[in-house]
Amino acid sequence: MRELFPYDTLIGDVSIRIEEVLVDSRSLPARFVDRDAREVDVRAVESERWEEAEIRVEVTGPAAELQERTADWSDTDAVAVLECGHSHTRVSVVLEPDHDVLGRWQGSVLVDRADVFGRASVRASVVATVEGSANRLVGEAEAWSLSFDDDLPPSPIITGTIKVQWTSFKEPDEGLDYLKRHEADAFYLHLDPDDPVVYLNSSFEGLEPLLADRRNRTRPDKALHDVTRSNIAADVWMALFNACVEAAEIDEDTKLPIWPDRPWQKAVLDSLLGRMYPDRSHEDALVEALEAHNEPDGAAAVQERLIPAASAQAQRPRLLRSSISALSNTSDEEA
Amino acid sequence: MILCELDYEADRRVSAAFRMRSENVDFSEFRVPFRFGRDVDLAHLRTVMDEAKVRFPDNPAASDAWLSPRMHAALRLTRREASVSGLWRFLGLVFAPDYVWWRWWNSNPPDDDVTRGAPKKERFTGPDYKQALARLWWMAELFRDGPDYGPAAKAMTNQDIPNNLFRMDIAHHRPTVQAAIAVLSKPDGSLMGGREANAIAKAANSAATTLIVDTIARDAGLDSSARERWIAEARDYDATRYFDDLPAGPDDPRVPVAEVEKMRTLMFELFKEVPIRGKEKSKTEDPVADVA
Numbered sequence: 001m002r003e004l005f006p007y008d009t010l011i012g013d014v015s016i017r018i019e020e021v022l023v024d025s026r027s028l029p030a031r032f033v034d035r036d037a038r039e040v041d042v043r044a045v046e047s048e049r050w051e052e053a054e055i056r057v058e059v060t061g062p063a064a065e066l067q068e069r070t071a072d073w074s075d076t077d078a079v080a081v082l083e084c085g086h087s088h089t090r091v092s093v094v095l096e097p098d099h100d101v102l103g104r105w106q107g108s109v110l111v112d113r114a115d116v117f118g119r120a121s122v123r124a125s126v127v128a129t130v131e132g133s134a135n136r137l138v139g140e141a142e143a144w145s146l147s148f149d150d151d152l153p154p155s156p157i158i159t160g161t162i163k164v165q166w167t168s169f170k171e172p173d174e175g176l177d178y179l180k181r182h183e184a185d186a187f188y189l190h191l192d193p194d195d196p197v198v199y200l201n202s203s204f205e206g207l208e209p210l211l212a213d214r215r216n217r218t219r220p221d222k223a224l225h226d227v228t229r230s231n232i233a234a235d236v237w238m239a240l241f242n243a244c245v246e247a248a249e250i251d252e253d254t255k256l257p258i259w260p261d262r263p264w265q266k267a268v269l270d271s272l273l274g275r276m277y278p279d280r281s282h283e284d285a286l287v288e289a290l291e292a293h294n295e296p297d298g299a300a301a302v303q304e305r306l307i308p309a310a311s312a313q314a315q316r317p318r319l320l321r322s323s324i325s326a327l328s329n330t331s332d333e334e335a
Numbered sequence: 336m337i338l339c340e341l342d343y344e345a346d347r348r349v350s351a352a353f354r355m356r357s358e359n360v361d362f363s364e365f366r367v368p369f370r371f372g373r374d375v376d377l378a379h380l381r382t383v384m385d386e387a388k389v390r391f392p393d394n395p396a397a398s399d400a401w402l403s404p405r406m407h408a409a410l411r412l413t414r415r416e417a418s419v420s421g422l423w424r425f426l427g428l429v430f431a432p433d434y435v436w437w438r439w440w441n442s443n444p445p446d447d448d449v450t451r452g453a454p455k456k457e458r459f460t461g462p463d464y465k466q467a468l469a470r471l472w473w474m475a476e477l478f479r480d481g482p483d484y485g486p487a488a489k490a491m492t493n494q495d496i497p498n499n500l501f502r503m504d505i506a507h508h509r510p511t512v513q514a515a516i517a518v519l520s521k522p523d524g525s526l527m528g529g530r531e532a533n534a535i536a537k538a539a540n541s542a543a544t545t546l547i548v549d550t551i552a553r554d555a556g557l558d559s560s561a562r563e564r565w566i567a568e569a570r571d572y573d574a575t576r577y578f579d580d581l582p583a584g585p586d587d588p589r590v591p592v593a594e595v596e597k598m599r600t601l602m603f604e605l606f607k608e609v610p611i612r613g614k615e616k617s618k619t620e621d622p623v624a625d626v627a
Contacts, residue, residue, distance in 0.1 A: 006545075051559070052559075077550055079547055079549050079550050081549055083504065083507065086418040087414040087415055087417070087418045088414065088473065088476070088477055088506070088507050089414055089507060090504070090507035090508055090549075091556055092508075092549035092553075092554070094549070094550060094553065112557070112559040113415065114413035114414065114415050114416075114559050114562065114563075115413070115414045115415065115557065115559070116414075116415060117414070117415045117418035117419070118418070125547050127547045127550050134551070135546050135547050135550045135551045136545060136546060137544070137545050137546065137547050150415070150418070150419075174367075175342065175367045177364050178342075178344045178364060178365070190343065190344065191343065192342070192343035192420075192421075193343070193420060194343075194418075194419065194420055194421075195343075247462075253537075261462065
C-alpha cells in the first residue's frame with residue numbers, strides 16, 4: 001500500500017483469485033488461467049467470435065485483522081474493477097460477502113468483447129467507512145491481466161516484450177510491402193504502438209539457420225549465432241527505448257512522469273531505466289531521461305547510458321566474452 | 336468510400352511539407368482493409384465535416400462542440416473498433432486531411448515556426464487525445480449520457496476537458512463524468528472556463544486514490560445490444576436531419592440520477608477545497624455558490 005494514506009489501512013494482504021472465466025457460457029480451459037503470473041489468456045479461444053465473458057472472482061482479506069477492525073470500521077465492502085486503457089472502458093462490480101467467512105467476497109465481472117481491446121486489468125479493492133468517511137480504500141490486491149487477440153503474442157528473443165516474426169523481405173506477406181525496401185537488411189523493427197513487431201528477414205541468405213535454436217553447433221557457428229542474436233536484440237532494445245521515451249511526458253504541474261499508454265511501452269522503459277539510472281527510482285529515472293532527452297546536449301547523455309544498458313539487456317557482453325573464449329580455444333586446438 | 340486502416344509505417348512519410356500542404360504524399364502502399372470484416376461507409380462523416388466548415392468558417396475551434404456528437408453518430412463503431420489506431424490514421428492522412436488542416440492550422444504561429452502554423456503530426460496521426468478525429472469521437476463516446484449527447488457537446492466547449500480529464504482513468508466512470516459536467520455548468524447552461532476544469536479533474540483524480548468511486552456511485556454500464564442496433568441503423572441515418580438538433584447515440588441505459596448526485600456532492604466538496612491556479616482563494620467568489 002502506498003504511504004499516502006492519512007488513515008490506517010490493512011496491514012495484511014488482500015488477494016484476488018480468478019476462479020473461472022466463462023466465454024459465452026463455456027468455461028475457459030484452466031491452462032489459460034495462470035494463477036502464478038496472474039494472467040488470463042483469452043486469445044487462446046479467440047479463433048471463434050464470442051460476445052460476453054464472465055470473470056468469476058474471489059477476494060480474500062486478512063480475516064483476523066478485519067475482525068479487530070470491526071470496532072473502528074463499518075460498511076466493509078470489496079469491489080472488483082476491470083479496466084481497459086485502450087478502449088477507455090471500466091466495469092465494476094461490488095462483490096457479495098461470504099456470510100460464513102469474514103474477509104471473503106465473491107462475484108462476477110461481465111465484459112462484452114466489443115468493449116475491450118488488447119489488454120485489460122482486473123483489480124480488487126476493499127473499502128470501509130473509516131473515521132466517519134465512507135468508501136475509503138483500506139486494502140488492494142495485486143492486479144490480474146487479461147489478454148485479448150488484438151495484440152500478438154510475445155516473442156522469444158525480446159523476452160516477452162514484443163513479437164518476433166520471420167518473413168521474406170523480398171516477397172513479404174500481405175500488408176508488409178514496405179519491407180521490400182529493406183531487402184538487404186537482416187531485420188526491421190516495426191513500431192506500431194498497438195502491435196510492435198521485429199521482422200526477421202527469411203530471404204537474407206543463411207540468417208534463418210544461423211538464428212534458429214539448434215543444439216550441436218560447432219563452436220564458431222555457436223559464437224556467430226550468439227553474437228548475432230544479441231546484436232540484433234541490443235539494437236532493438238535501443239530503438240524500443242527511444243520510441244517509448246517519445247511516448248512519455250512530464251506533467252507540468254506535478255513534475256511527475258506520465259508513462260506511455262501501452263503495457264509493452266511501460267515494460268520496455270521498466271527494463272532499461274533501472275540499468276541506465278541504477279541509483280534512481282523508476283519514476284525519477286524517467287523524469288531525468290525525459291529532461292535530458294529534450295535538451296540539445298542532454299540527448300547524447302541519454303544515448304550514452306542507453307548503449308550499455310541495451311547491450312546488457314541483450315546479454316551482449318556475456319555472449320561476446322564466451323564467443324571469444326570459445327573461438328580462441330578452437331584456434332588453440334587447431335594450432 | 337469505406338473505412339480502411341493505414342499501417343503505422345505511414346507515419347514516417349508525414350513530412351513537414353505534407354503538413355504544410357505543399358507536398359502530396361501517396362499513402363496507398365500502407366493501406367489495409369478494416370480488420371473487423373465489415374464495410375463502414377464514410378459518406379455521413381464527410382457530410383458532417385463539410386457542414387462544420389460551413390458553420391464555423393472563422394473559428395474552427397468552436398466547431399468541436401458541434402461536430403463531436405455528430406461525428407460519433409456518423410461513424411458508428413464499437414469501442415473495440417475505435418481502439419484501432421490504424422483507422423484514425425487512415426481518416427487523418429487519407430480520407431480527411433482537409434479537415435485536419437482546416438481545424439488545426441494555427442493562424443498565429445510563433446515567429447520561429449518554420450512550418451508557419453501547419454498542424455502538428457499528432458493531429459493527423461497520434462494518440463486518441465490528440466488525433467483530430469479520434470479525440471472528437473472518444474469525447475462523445477465517454478461524455479454522452481446513453482443516447483443523450485448533450486453533456487458531450489457541452490464538455491467540448493472547454494478544451495481542458497479533452498486535454499486533461501479525458502485522459503484520466505476516472506473518465507471511464509460514467510457517474511464521475513456526468514457529475515463533473517454538472518459541477519462545471521453555470522446557471523446559464525454554459526461551462527466554466529479552463530482552470531476550474533483542470534482543478535476539479537486533478538482533485539477528483541487524486542481523491543480517487545483513497546476513495547473508490549465505484550462504490551460511491553454505481554453504474555450498470557453499457558448495453559452491447561443497444562450498440563449493435565444503433566450500428567445497424569447507420570444505413571438509414573440521414574446526417575442532414577441533425578444539423579440543428581442533436582442526433583441520438585446508442586440507447587444505453589442513462590446514468591442513474593441518484594448516482595450522479597452522489598458524485599456531485601463529493602465533487603462540490605473537493606471543488607471548495609481546491610486552489611485554482613492564478614486566483615487566490617480568498618479573492619475568488621465561491622464558485623460553488625453560483626451553481627449550488
